[in-house]
Amino acid sequence: MIGTNGVGSVAGGLADQLRNPHGAPGRLIGAAMRLVNRQPNSFAIQALDVRASHDVLELGFGPGEGIRTLARLSPAGTIYGVDQSPTMLAQASARNRAAILRGHVQLSRAQFIETELPEQSVDRILAVNVAYFWSDGPAVLAELDRVLRPGGRISIYVTDVATMAHWQFSTSGHHRVFSASQLSDLLVDGPFAPCRITVKSITLRFGISGLLGVVAKPR
Numbered sequence: 001m002i003g004t005n006g007v008g009s010v011a012g013g014l015a016d017q018l019r020n021p022h023g024a025p026g027r028l029i030g031a032a033m034r035l036v037n038r039q040p041n042s043f044a045i046q047a048l049d050v051r052a053s054h055d056v057l058e059l060g061f062g063p064g065e066g067i068r069t070l071a072r073l074s075p076a077g078t079i080y081g082v083d084q085s086p087t088m089l090a091q092a093s094a095r096n097r098a099a100i101l102r103g104h105v106q107l108s109r110a111q112f113i114e115t116e117l118p119e120q121s122v123d124r125i126l127a128v129n130v131a132y133f134w135s136d137g138p139a140v141l142a143e144l145d146r147v148l149r150p151g152g153r154i155s156i157y158v159t160d161v162a163t164m165a166h167w168q169f170s171t172s173g174h175h176r177v178f179s180a181s182q183l184s185d186l187l188v189d190g191p192f193a194p195c196r197i198t199v200k201s202i203t204l205r206f207g208i209s210g211l212l213g214v215v216a217k218p219r
């Protein structure tokens, strides 16, 4: 029988894998994320309004499904992705091999606060299920502002604390969780004009409450 500590350590292990997928469990987590994160990715990518020649950055690409969709939406742009996990880099690279060989997709192992992209090099930034791991939110937002071109847009999805509170892994200390006002406060505290920030609540399958934050950078 698994006691409270056993359940707690399983939840902690899952949270740690979601933050930094590694080894065989990390590969399984990647396969699961590809399926369960499809709907939030779809909402966030729709809000991004990607055009055919946009250069796009995905922050924390995980298994690389979002990268694949972005590459389809922008055949004439370059799709960049950064993620700290070598396991996810391998999975996403395998999933986007042909586009990587053509130079259409460029994936690298890097940190949210140091994407290693040049200043004002992208038109769009996608960040799905990653803000939980922004231990230094202002530093991440400063980095996004640095690489985003004027007129650019950022789309951020997180699951609402109202749902996350029911998921034991999210309370094990690895995730920062958000209500709509907390996500809004995070974004407003960053370098972007408050009037160009929107946060809206969305409902996903199985009654999951999500939050979609969109930031538009003035031209």
Ligand SMILES: C[S@@+](CC[C@H](N)C(=O)[O-])C[C@H]1O[C@@H](n2cnc3c(N)ncnc32)[C@H](O)[C@@H]1O
Binding pocket: 018, 019, 020, 021, 033, 034, 037, 041, 059, 060, 061, 062, 063, 066, 082, 083, 084, 085, 088, 110, 111, 112, 113, 127, 128, 129, 130, 133
């Ligand atoms: C929960 S997964 C989300 C993956 C993908 N966006 C999706 O929706 O399926 C979070 C991803 O962020 C990455 N990550 C977490 N902290 C990071 C950091 N500080 N710098 C770069 N990547 C990070 C993890 O390696 C993982 O692949």
